[in-house]
Amino acid sequence: MTEIVVALRSPVPVYEQIRAQVTAAVAVGTLAPGDRLPASRDLARDLGVAVGTVQRAYKELEAGGVVESRRRTGTVVAAGAGATASGGRAPRPPADVVARARALVEAARTAGVPDEVLIDVVRGSLAER
Template sequence: MIVVDPRSPVPPYEQLRAQLLEAVTSGELAAGARLPTVRRLAEDLGLAPGTVARAYRELEASRVIETRGRNGTFVALYGDPARQEAQRAAARFAEQVRLLRLDADEALALVAAALKSEPAT
């Protein structure tokens, strides 16, 4: 449930953007889920339509959501930017593993070990 606090120092559009992003990241809003129209969400939250439109624009610029013209606004199929970057990194790693002719099990063991180790500072 989205709640916008008018007393917060955080602008309403940013509160809305952050909460929608969290809902996508957590899986509460699944990929492909249809979002309310700008007007409907603005009315439901007691916000100006421009406020909701700005939050939607920023999420669309980040590729978290996508507008399909008159069909509406939807959570992008791969809406979580962190997950998108992880998928790109995994694809690059998989390509490198193939080039090095490493066994997939060995490559996965290397990843598991790297995830358990302390990050380099």
């Protein structure tokens, strides 16, 4: 599984940070249908947060159709998650679009552009269309 990192001092709730990172990993194909997420206790311990925080994130992900909880196997990426990772609005982007997004992120980091600024630039570009 992709590494999840949370900012405990961020104004964004930790459960939302976890939810957004898992959703993003599914959207770009880092997590594929059937991939298993860590047990909520294990992830909570690794992140230094309460188990209930991780459980809330998993519950939100399940409600959004991104993951499903199964007995014996735990929480896994749902079969149709590639299409619903962005809230059901669109299917997973083509591989070339994901590659270009990764290249944009790399260029921004090389130039020292903070992630928040890059996201604002992308949102501004989307608004232009």
